[in-house]
Amino acid sequence: MTTPLPRNHIAPPYAPDQVAGYLDMAEDQSTEARRRTAFGILAAGLGAGLMPGEHLTITGRAITTTPAGNTVVPVKGSRPRTIPVLAAYTPLILTLAGRYPDEPLVGPSHDPGKNRLNRLLSKIETPRNLPPLNTSSLRSTWLLTLLAAHVPLPEIMAAAGLASTGFLADLLPYLPRLNQDEAHRTIAQALTQPPQTGT
Template structure:
């Protein structure tokens, strides 16, 4: 922290004291996720945005925006360069990616297991199975090891998601075979995808290498949205859904609502019987 303050343009006891809280929060997040406490590695736009997005789950929008503004201003002074752009863009609501339809999901389930090599089939099975079957995104998968996936036999599989949004997620039955294929015969300490925890966009790189046979490109965010759409059209309490998804609010679910028609049709859910309920 001293190195950051000395290298910054902070002036005055009150300003330094206020910034210590922001710096300490970012440093604690960096330590928890294996980043070296070096200003060059920590004071970057990517890590600051990741911390604000994931590492402050209980903070309001104003608090998060203010902390991001101050940390990025520090980064511009202490660590200028390509990792800290001069123009600070405001925090924007991330538009949700539409889910795949049930028909598209079925195609991806089939394609995952018929890749040119066994390794690619294994990796793509993990990407598709964990995305559409357990709602894991690329950040969740980055930290996931084989031992985090618990196979309980007949009851199914459970993923103990590590990383910034730890949670426990049962794998949807339709994706269980893919997830089992992805971890079969592997050591508990192996990363499910890749070799290094600090690698980025590993799921996207696997999707880029996949032989998809004229099928549209696989996107991890859309696989996660597909899992959400599947749950939203099943009788799952919203509290359980939010907890399994690692969501702090239902905003994402609201944004997915316009895309649910194919899933409602797939499950034979019409407004009449579903909304009328039983006599009680």
């Protein structure tokens, strides 16, 4: 009998006060290049849940607004998809897109190695009261936001480029729980009338 390979677990999401701290941190960077990198990482990670390898592929010109008024990020590569940007981060991501139409939002990297994004991240000045900025945790924070907002699972998986719900299950402990009466009522009201023929 073969032993199943262990599954990778999702990076823990950031708490709201940590997210607020990172946004303040981005504004306080000592150089314009570092501010751009910090805001680019935060806008694309918190607003669109980009995977680490996708941050250097998204230029400002790629970001568009649909006729319905939703700002979207098109992702190519192994998991092609179109991601609607959370409204809270749309102004930030549109500002970056307007300033840098032909370059990655996080800034250009001339490093040919695989750790190009990490090298950009290493230049960001992070205060001691915050953990190091991690793109995987930014993505987890975005996923948790969608789950907490009751976005349907198929839409979350499509926007996130997920093939299974395993990572989403890892986020369940971070979701708020209802008290027993609220939970019973919510489940009971999920269907109030049985289906009828001819309808």
